[in-house]
Amino acid sequence: MSSYIEQADGVFPSVCSLDCPDQCGLLVHKRDGVIVKIEGDPAHPVTQGAICNKVRNMTARIYDEKRLQYPLKRIGPKGSGQFERIGWEEAIATIAGKWKTLIADEGPDAILPYSFYGNMGRINTEGMGRRFFNRMNASRLIYSICEAAGTVGYGFTMGGSFGTDPEDTVHAKLHIMWGVNAVSTNMHQVTLSERARKNGAAVVVIDVHRNRTAKWADWFIPIKPGTDAALALGLMHVLFAEGYTDEAFMAQHTVGHEALRAHAKQYPPDVVAAITGVPAEDIVKLARMYGGVDGAAFIRIGNGPQHHDNGGMTTRTISCLPALTGQWLKKGGGAIKGNGGHLALNKHALERPDLKPDGLERSRAINMNLIGSALLELERPIYSLYVYNANPAVVAPHAGKVREGLAREDLFTVVHELFMTETALYADIVLPATSAFENTDVYSSYWHHYVQIQEPVVAPYGESKSNADVFRLLAKAMGYEDEPLRDGDLAMIDQALDNPNNPNLAGLSAALLQERQFAKAAVRPVLSGKLRTPSGKIELYSAAMEKQGFPPLPTYIPLPDDGPYPFLFIPTANHNFLNSTFANNDKHAALEKTPKLYMNAADAAGIGIRDGDAVKAWNDRGACVLTAAVGEDVLPGVVVSQGLWSDGKADNAVVNALTPDRVADMGQGATFFSGRVDVARA
Numbered sequence: 253m254s255s256y257i258e259q260a261d262g263v264f265p266s267v268c269s270l271d272c273p274d275q276c277g278l279l280v281h282k283r284d285g286v287i288v289k290i291e292g293d294p295a296h297p298v299t300q301g302a303i304c305n306k307v308r309n310m311t312a313r314i315y316d317e318k319r320l321q322y323p324l325k326r327i328g329p330k331g332s333g334q335f336e337r338i339g340w341e342e343a344i345a346t347i348a349g350k351w352k353t354l355i356a357d358e359g360p361d362a363i364l365p366y367s368f369y370g371n372m373g374r375i376n377t378e379g380m381g382r383r384f385f386n387r388m389n390a391s392r393l394i395y396s397i398c399e400a401a402g403t404v405g406y407g408f409t410m411g412g413s414f415g416t417d418p419e420d421t422v423h424a425k426l427h428i429m430w431g432v433n434a435v436s437t438n439m440h441q442v443t444l445s446e447r448a449r450k451n452g453a454a455v456v457v458i459d460v461h462r463n464r465t466a467k468w469a470d471w472f473i474p475i476k477p478g479t480d481a482a483l484a485l486g487l488m489h490v491l492f493a494e495g496y497t498d499e500a501f502m503a504q505h506t507v508g509h510e511a512l513r514a515h516a517k518q519y520p521p522d523v524v525a526a527i528t529g530v531p532a533e534d535i536v537k538l539a540r541m542y543g544g545v546d547g548a549a550f551i552r553i554g555n556g557p558q559h560h561d562n563g564g565m566t567t568r569t570i571s572c573l574p575a576l577t578g579q580w581l582k583k584g585g586g587a588i589k590g591n592g593g594h595l596a597l598n599k600h601a602l603e604r605p606d607l608k609p610d611g612l613e614r615s616r617a618i619n620m621n622l623i624g625s626a627l628l629e630l631e632r633p634i635y636s637l638y639v640y641n642a643n644p645a646v647v648a649p650h651a652g653k654v655r656e657g658l659a660r661e662d663l664f665t666v667v668h669e670l671f672m673t674e675t676a677l678y679a680d681i682v683l684p685a686t687s688a689f690e691n692t693d694v695y696s697s698y699w700h701h702y703v704q705i706q707e708p709v710v711a712p713y714g715e716s717k718s719n720a721d722v723f724r725l726l727a728k729a730m731g732y733e734d735e736p737l738r739d740g741d742l743a744m745i746d747q748a749l750d751n752p753n754n755p756n757l758a759g760l761s762a763a764l765l766q767e768r769q770f771a772k773a774a775v776r777p778v779l780s781g782k783l784r785t786p787s788g789k790i791e792l793y794s795a796a797m798e799k800q801g802f803p804p805l806p807t808y809i810p811l812p813d814d815g816p817y818p819f820l821f822i823p824t825a826n827h828n829f830l831n832s833t834f835a836n837n838d839k840h841a842a843l844e845k846t847p848k849l850y851m852n853a854a855d856a857a858g859i860g861i862r863d864g865d866a867v868k869a870w871n872d873r874g875a876c877v878l879t880a881a882v883g884e885d886v887l888p889g890v891v892v893s894q895g896l897w898s899d900g901k902a903d904n905a906v907v908n909a910l911t912p913d914r915v916a917d918m919g920q921g922a923t924f925f926s927g928r929v930d931v932a933r934a
């Protein structure tokens with residue numbers, strides 16, 4: 253059969269490339285060689301034909317007249333947006349020339365790649381780009397902006413990103429959405445939970461904001477930000493004290509349950525109520541629901557608890573709960589923080605760290621959460637930044653610092669993008685990127701257990717190129733002759749799927765995926781063998797943590813001081829954008845109306861703010877103007893905003909101007925939700 257590209261008309265299977273746990277199966281409709289409609293693929297076992305509004309409107313993004321079509325070079329001051337068209341040859345020659353000089357003068361670690369998951373395809377995120385920069389021995393990026401703290405914390409308990417199969421959660425009788433705005437960010441978990449609810453399950457939401465997910469719940473429990481570990485320990489207190497624990501399970505499958513039993517005595521409901529703002533009787537009620545549930549209890553752990561200074565420990569603490577009542581042996585019981593471990597591809601084969609030239613030391617690593625300081629404060633400066641799959645000027649913490657860094661005259665910046673993002677405005681060279689529908693790639697979800705393939709449905713838009721293709725060109729121009737830098741996409745997919753450390757992927761290949769579009773990995777239940785913790789068991793007590801200077805038992809650690817500002821500021825994701833993606837689309841922005849700041853009515857009255865007022869939020873890092881949404885959706889002392897709006901759309905609404913670039917307790921994670929601000933009428 254001819255390739256999808258060659259067929260002008262038809263319906264072609266595809267996969268959503270966005271950084272979203274659902275990783276939906278899609279059907280792309282083409283007429284006269286153009287994509288005219290995108291819908292869910294009803295054949296996909298988990299997503300079953302339902303997709304979000306964002307991607308139903310994706311054709312508008314693919315054919316947006318603002319989309320970049322050819323390479324550009326800067327002709328005005330950085331950030332001014334003055335560019336002129338150049339050809340690919342000139343673009344690649346300019347970059348390679350600049351880099352060769354830099355490598356000779358300063359060493360390869362004067363160059364830093366900055367990327368994230370604007371496209372979740374493994375070849376175009378973790379494949380060719382990582383190979384290229386490993387070969388160069390450029391500075392390495394620590395990919396810590398999203399789930400790092402929680403992943404490390406969860407891993408201390410469970411040995412890695414191994415959780416419940418979401419398809420099983422229809423069997424659970426209690427669903428706790430803990431700091432996850434699933435209605436907006438994981439819609440098919442909501443569908444599965446809804447099916448469970450039809451079978452009598454209860455849905456509880458623990459959050460700092462009465463958002464869409466809270467409104468959908470049977471019971472919404474508002475909590476003070478950053479105190480979730482105390483709540484989890486309060487629940488443990490009651491579970492132990494009232495005899496809800498599964499002693500046989502803990503004896504067989506955990507380490508440290510006796511120590512935890514004694515430790516949890518420090519967290520009686522009244523003490524925990526004072527910390528969390530959750531009334532003592534509600535703590536007891538929730539513990540009895542969890543302990544006494546007739547069947548399985550499932551916890552979906554989101555980014556809320558972990559985007560804090562104490563986020564690693566908080567996630568570690570919540571992840572101990574299922575073991576107390578033996579949930580991991582019940583169908584649908586347990587927890588999902590992230591499920592990436594089940595589908596782990598062959599990282600070495602994808603990234604080829606061995607391409608580093610012999611005799612050179614491995615180059616320095618730079619935490620992406622500190623990109624502002626990295627550009628401004630390093631003793632041996634970064635002189636060139638190569639950005640792809642990411643929009644740091646909007647998504648990274650302490651945006652003022654990031655932009656000051658990007659504005660450096662002596663920084664040579666290349667941005668590979670589909671759009672002229674705020675980050676691209678600071679580039680010396682802008683390269684046009686294909687959309688995922690123009691690429692070949694492999695996708696593995698961090699929530700469900702399916703691996704999927706993307707085969708190009710349409711030819712590259714304008715002169716755009718995929719990430720992998722650009723790196724192949726750059727390799728050639730740099731004179732890197734290594735074989736792995738010339739591998740084709742399908743060959744790389746096979747290399748990535750061939751992972752001797754992950755038997756779940758056995759039998760999967762590019763050819764099989766081409767034939768079937770998706771395949772379920774052979775994931776076994778979490779407790780079917782030894783866990784990848786040092787003891788092989790669930791570690792309620794972790795000697796490894798103790799060795800690294802953490803309390804070995806789950807512990808509540810209060811947030812650090814963040815200055816003399818009255819409100820904790822929680823800038824989360826929104827419904828109609830995907831991080832900053834779609835913020836530049838009028839329809840998506842109109843659906844969100846305006847960037848809001850949710851405030852408690854008592855707080856607002858105290859400072860003379862009324863619903864709908866333009867308000868300025870500020871601290872010593874920066875300021876941001878939003879529209880007050882006054883009511884009872886947040887507790888006093890808390891303000892919440894949603895969505896990574898960007899300058900182009902709404903003046904001064906860059907919420908990350910306010911967020912701290914402190915690093916969380918674990919995984920060098922981000923602390924987006926631990927900043928304090930003051931608020932006044934603008």
Ligand SMILES: Nc1nc2c(c(=O)[nH]1)N[C@H]1C(S)=C(S)[C@@H](COP(=O)(O)OP(=O)(O)OC[C@H]3O[C@@H](n4cnc5c(=O)[nH]c(N)nc54)[C@H](O)[C@@H]3O)O[C@H]1N2
Nearest residue numbers: 431432433437458461477478554555556825827829830831
């Ligand atoms: N529509 C949409 N979907 C998305 C995204 C998007 O931007 N838009 N982003 C994608 C990405 S990259 C990711 S990582 C996921 C993230 O998806 P989620 O895990 O849902 O993360 P957030 O929406 O950032 O925050 C989750 C919730 O935590 C709450 N929260 C904040 N602090 C605390 C706290 O201290 N305790 C508790 N209990 N709750 C708290 C917030 O109010 C919010 O409701 O979603 C993905 N899906």
Ligand SMILES: Nc1nc2c(c(=O)[nH]1)N[C@H]1C(S)=C(S)[C@@H](COP(=O)(O)OP(=O)(O)OC[C@H]3O[C@@H](n4cnc5c(=O)[nH]c(N)nc54)[C@H](O)[C@@H]3O)O[C@H]1N2
Nearest residue numbers: 368369370371398640641642643647668685823831832833
């Ligand atoms: N205040 C606050 N900040 C946050 C968060 C928060 O909750 N609050 N969430 C954080 C989280 S969880 C995450 S994951 C990060 C996300 O941060 P990013 O990954 O930077 O997310 P996006 O803003 O969606 O930017 C992705 C960019 O990649 C581009 N892109 C898409 N596909 C391709 C491609 O194939 N090639 C190239 N070259 N480019 C492509 C898109 O056009 C888009 O501009 O943001 C973090 N920032």
Ligand code: SF4
Nearest residue numbers: 268272275276304307
């Ligand atoms: S963004 Fe998420 S919910 Fe929407 S289509 Fe993509 S994977 Fe599905």
Ligand SMILES: [Mo]
Nearest residue numbers: 271397398399
């Ligand atoms: Mo994320």
